[in-house]
Amino acid sequence: MTDSDQLAEYPIPPVDALEPPPEWERLREQCPVAHVRLPSGDQAALLTRYDDVRQVLSDPRFTRNAEGAARVSAEGSGIFDQRRADVPRSGEGHQRWRRRMTKWFTAKRMAAMRPSIEAMADQLVDEMIAHGQPADLKASLGFPLPVWVICELLGVPASDRDRFSHWSDTFLNLSRYSAAEMDAAQSAFRAYMAGHVEAKRANPGTDLLSDLITGTDSAGESLSDDALVSTGTGLLIAGHETTTNMIGKMMAMLLADRDRWERLVADRGLVRTAVEESLRYDANAGFGMIRYVSEELELSDGVLPAGTTAICSMASANRDERIFAEPAEMDLTRSPNVHLSFGAGPHSCIGQSLARTELQVVLEVLLRRLPTLALAGPAADLPLVEGLLVGGLREVPVVWR
Template sequence: MTESFPVGRPAGCPFDPAREYAAFRRTDAPTKVSTPAGVDAYVVSRYDDVREVLRDGRLSSRSAPSEHVVPDADLEREVDSGSILQVDGAAHKRLRRMLAGEFAVKRMEALRPRVAAIIEERLDAMLATGGPVDLVQEFALPIPSLVICELLGVPYEDRAEFQARSAVLVRVDGDPDEQMRVSDEFNQYMVELVLAKQARREDDLLSRLITRGEELGTPLSLPELVSIGVTLLVAGHETTANMIALSTLALLRNPAQLEALRTDPALAPAAVEELLRYLSVVHFGLFRHVTADVPVGASTIGAGEYLIVALSSANRDERVFPDPDRLDVTREGAAHVAFGFGPHQCLGQQLARLELQEVFTRLYTRIPTLRLAVPFEEINYRDNTLVYGVTALPVSWDEQI
C-alpha cells in the first residue's frame, strides 16, 4: 500500500518531525509514498541508510532540494548548468572545487571577529529599544544577511529586496507565475552584480571566483556565476536565520538546557550540533532520482524511481541517538546529518556553525532574562517553506542593570 508523504509536523510538537517516520524506521525497506509532486517515491528514514544513499553516485540531485512537496512540479525540466544543488558528477565536482576554498575552516575562522561584532551591534540595537521586539526581524535575519552580503560583495542596503524575493522562492505552495517572475528578477539583479564584479574586482567571493576561474583556464560563465550567487545568497541567510529563531524558541521551552548554556558558554559548539540534529530545519528532506539500481536497506530500488532522504528522521533514529526526542546540549556521539552527507553536503556548513556558535555564546549571556512576549501557543510556523522556522518570535526581557 502506498501512503501519503507526511508534510507536516505533529500538532503541539513543533520541534519534532512527522510521527510517521518512527513507523517508517521500524521497517527493513524504504516506505513507498505518494507525493504532492504527483509521483511516488521511497522514503529513506534510517540514519545508516540515509548516509549510504547520499554518498551513492547512482542517485541524481537534479530535482533537489525538495521538489517532491511542490504540487505538480516539472521534474524533467532542464537543469541550470550552474546550479550546484542540482548538477551531478564531473559538473558538480568542478563547481564544488571552485567554491570549496571559500568555505574552508581556516577562512571561516578568520570571519569570526567580524561575525561577533555584527552580533554585538544587533544586540546593542535590540537592547536600546527596551523591547518587546520580533527576534526574527531584529536579530535572526539581519545577522546572516549582513554576513552573506559582505562575503559575496552584495550591497547590504539591498537586503530587504532579496529577502522578500527569497521568501517567495522558498515557498512550496507559491503561485508558479509569481515565483517565475521573482526568479527572473533575482537573476537579473545578480547578472548586474556579476558584470560589475567582472569589470572591477574587489575582495569578495564573487570577484575571487571570477579571478580563480581565469587563472585556472576554466572560467565560470555568466549564467554559472549568477546561479552560484543566487544560491549562496538565498541559502546563506534562510537556513541560519531560521535556525537562530527556532533554536531560541526551543531553548526557551527547555529552560534547564538554556541555563546550562548560559552558565557555560563553552557549551556553544555542542549546543549548536544538538540543535541542528534536534530541529532539522530542512524538514522535507532531500529528493533524489535513481539512475541505476541501488540497494537501500533490505530492498533494491530500481532505476527511474525516486527517493526522499528524510534528514529529520535520521536525526531522530533511536538506534544512533539515545532518547532522540530529548534536547540535550551536552550530547556526544554520532554526527547528525542536518547538513546532508556525501558529495552534496552543505558547502556553507562551517559558516553556519560559526554564526550559530557566536549567537549562542552572546545572546543568552547579554540578555539573561530573555523570554517570550506572547504565549507559546500563539507562535506561527513556516511549515510551507523549504526551510522550517517561525514567522515571528516576539521576545522581551527585564531592564538591564
C-alpha cells in the same frame, strides 16, 4: 520494499513546532522504506533510518532532478525547480564547481569572518532592544543576519542589503508573491548581479565572488559571468532561508526548557556542541532531500527498485536510536554528533562551516547581551511556516528583563 501495502500521505503533519511526529520511530523500526504519496499525487519511498539516508545521499549516481522523478507538488516548487545550464547540478561539472566553492570556506576564513558577523548580530540586537518587547527574534535577527552575511560573501555593500533581503524574500515566498512578482525579482537580481560582477572584475576584493572571478578551477577554467550570477542566486536560496529558520528553531528549542538556557548562560563553552545538538534535534526540518534512484539499491532492510524516487528524512535519521544514545534527549554536550542536517556526499552543504559560525555567533551574542531571554508564550504554540520544503517557525516572540 517492505510494507508495500501502505500508502501514507507525505509530508507527515507535525505534532507541534518542536516535537517530532511519533510515526518516525515506528517507521524506523517497522517500515524503514515506506511508500508515500506526495502532494502532487506521485509516489515515493520515504527513508527514515540513518544508514539508509546516508547511503542514498552519499551515492553520486543519484541526483535530485531526473527524468521520471516524482514531483513534490503539482504547482512545482518555484525557484527550486528552475534549472539553469550555467551551474551544472550533477556530474563532473558540478563537482568542479563545488571544489572551487568549498576551497574558499576554510576554517581560517570563517575565523576571519567571525568578528564582522558578531558586529552585525550586535547591531541587530541593539535595534531589537531599542524597539522594545515582546520582540520577534526571527524578524529582528534570524531573517536579516544570514542575508547580510551573504552580501558580505558576495562583496555587496551594506547599503544594498535591503534590496537583497527583498529579493530573497520574494524568491522564497511562493504563497505571498505572485509568479509575476517572483520573475520581476529574479530579473532585477540578475541585472544587479551582472553589474556587480563587472565592477568586481575591475576592482576585486577579498570576498568569495572576487575569488571566483579571478581564480580558475582544477581544469584551469574560470566561471562565466552567467555562472557567477547563478552562483550568487544559488547562495542566496541555499543559505538564507535555511539559516534564518535554523536560528529561530535553535533559539526556540534552547528557550523551551529553562534548564537548557541556564546551563548555557553558566557555561558558554557549550555553545559549539549546543549548536550541533540543535541541528540534530530539529524535528521541523522540512521535506527532506529527494533523490532519483536510477539503479536498484540494497538498503539495511530491503531493496529499492530502479526508478524509485527516495525521500531522505535527515530529521528522522538524526533521531535514529541505532546511532545516537538517547536520541529523544537534547544533550548540549553531545560529542561526537554525526547528524545529517547538512546532507552527505557529493551535494552536501557547501556553506556548513559558515552556517555553524552564524549559529554560534547568534547564540554567543544573545547569551552575552540578553541572559534573561525567554519565550513570550508556550513553545508548543509557536506558529509553523507554511512552505512545503524548508521547515521553520513563522515567528519566535521573546521577552527579557
